[in-house]
Amino acid sequence: MKLSKFINLYGCTIGDNVKIGAFVEIQKNAFVGNNCKISSHTFICEGVTIEDDVFIGHSVTFINDAYPRATTDGKLQTEADWNVEKTLVKKGASIGSGTTILVKSFHWRKRDSGCRQCCHQRRCANTVVAGNPARFLRDLRVPSASPR
Secondary structure: OEEOOOOEEOOOEEOOOOEEOOOOEEOOOOEEOOOOEEOOOOEEOOOEEEOOOOEEOOOOEEOOOOOOOOEEOOEEOOHHHOOOOOEEEOOOOEEOOOOEEOOOOOEEOOOEEOOOOEEOOOOOOOEEEEOOOOEEEEEOOOOOOOOO
16 A cells, blocks of 8 residues: 555544555545556545455545535534435546545446546446546447547
8 A cells, every 4th residue: 555645544444455545545445456656635434345456546535415504403413313315436447636426326437537526326338538527528438539
C-alpha cells in the first residue's frame, strides 16, 4: 500500500497494492479492494465497496444518504436515525475526476465515467457515461476510431 500525506482512514478495509492520494478520506465500514488507485481529494463514505483493479479520479465523492437531514422532530440526528445506503463499484471500473456518485447500489464494471458528472442510477457494464445527469457516450466493446 502506498499512502500519501494528509489522508484520513478509519475503520475501513484497504486491500493490497493500493495507492491513496493526498487529502483522501475513507470512512468506517468502507472497503477498497486490491490494485486500486484512489486519487487526491476523494471522499469514500461508509457503505461503499470498491472491488479490485478500480481507478478513482481526483475529487470523486460518494454519497450514502439520499435524503440527508440534520434533525428529527427538532433534535439533532444520530446514527440511530439513519440507514446507510450502499454503493458497489465493480472490478475494473474507472471513475473520472469530479464525479459524484449518489446512492442506491450503483453497479459499475469495466466502465469509465467522464469528469464532472453526477451519477444516480445503474448503468450497463462496459460503457462510458458523462454529464449531469450522466448520459451514455459509448460502448467499450465496440472498437472506436483512434485519435490522430
